[in-house]
Amino acid sequence: MGRGSNTRERIMDIAETSVLTKGFVATSIEEIIVEAEITKSGFFYHFKDKNELANALFDRYIDREDLLLDDIFGRADELHDDPLHAFLIGLKMLSEMLADLPNGHPGCLVATVCYNEQIFDRKIRDKNQVSVLRWRKRFRDTFQSISEIYQPNEPVDLDDLADMVSTVVEGGIVMSKALQDPKALARQILLLRSYIKILFLPRNH
Amino acid sequence: MGRGSNTRERIMDIAETSVLTKGFVATSIEEIIVEAEITKSGFFYHFKDKNELANALFDRYIDREDLLLDDIFGRADELHDDPLHAFLIGLKMLSEMLADLPNGHPGCLVATVCYNEQIFDRKIRDKNQVSVLRWRKRFRDTFQSISEIYQPNEPVDLDDLADMVSTVVEGGIVMSKALQDPKALARQILLLRSYIKILFLPRNH
């Protein structure tokens, strides 16, 4: 192994997969070090305890998700000047990307934290809230731009509507896992898209 | 204590609360027996191991949820003959009921199982799938009746639409927990209601 082998990242990759499928508590340090081919001491050299690993996993996960959304909805904005149509294109691309994941979406650490609250320290629960509020801000801004052009056919709170993107993603992941159908998430995103479409597009198309 | 004290149910009540907030693995038998004021032997008299407790919890939880939905949407059907309006009334009542829970929805065991897959036995994962499919059937039947009268303004698959109810509930619970806002779930349900409304109601209202 030695220096160039990036052990810390390898530990985190192994841990992330395991945490998303089995849950944090069920992921033992023992199995991580076996798969990473290091010793227990090696693990605790990189992370002083399991909670520090959780924090590192969470930070990295959120950063990646943000980059992914920047990428998808950034590209969508390039493809259409109108904010509504750009967003609809973005949702379509998001759905397609999720449908193309061979084993389905691996799960979301936000939900993992929610369903294992007490075992994480306060820091990570606060970070969780912050990350959800960042999604809200992102999509609220989008819906703000849209509503300056299109008037919604139903009265809606734009913050709630922004949260609905997160809701459908988190709920869709749960459904995909429960149904053992990797494509379920993608189809739920398309339903959200359908809602946004008929909510803002004028009735006499 | 003695005979009439219904120890088994008391164990399950304590365990359910703990499982929904902390997760299954983080719920120790030790804390359950302290709160239930029994001994370890007493616990293992009722459940041969933790997995049997999980199975019992899950069965009871699903039964209660089904009864709740029967009640709410049954009452809604009594209040309006038209299937669309009855369903919209049902969603409103569901939302109001969730908003009235003092500490918000406690969480859903379906999601708990999804995010802790490997630690439960196969039996419980199968039951999870069955329970989600039962929700699908219930709401698919509703949307079937609706679509025989109203023609949707967008092409939608009725199974997916039925799943969206579960999606928004599961996702909404995650959002409520993450945001630490008990009312978030209720507001997401109302957005789903808004979608169903403008999806089926004719454009020239």
Added chain:
DNA sequence: GGGTAAACTGCACCCGCGGTACAGTAATTG
């Protein structure tokens, strides 16, 4: 009122896992 079964208590013990402590070592870098 005595017997039986249900519903426990008490105690002793094993294992796996998270975590600590600390000494030793191989490779890299300045």
Added chain:
DNA sequence: CAATTACTGTACCGCGGGTGCAGTTTACCC
């Protein structure tokens, strides 16, 4: 060549799940 980084090895602790089994209380039935 010295110092730092990135580990290994070993020994040990406490907690929680789980087993085994003998003993005890309580309710109810005959």
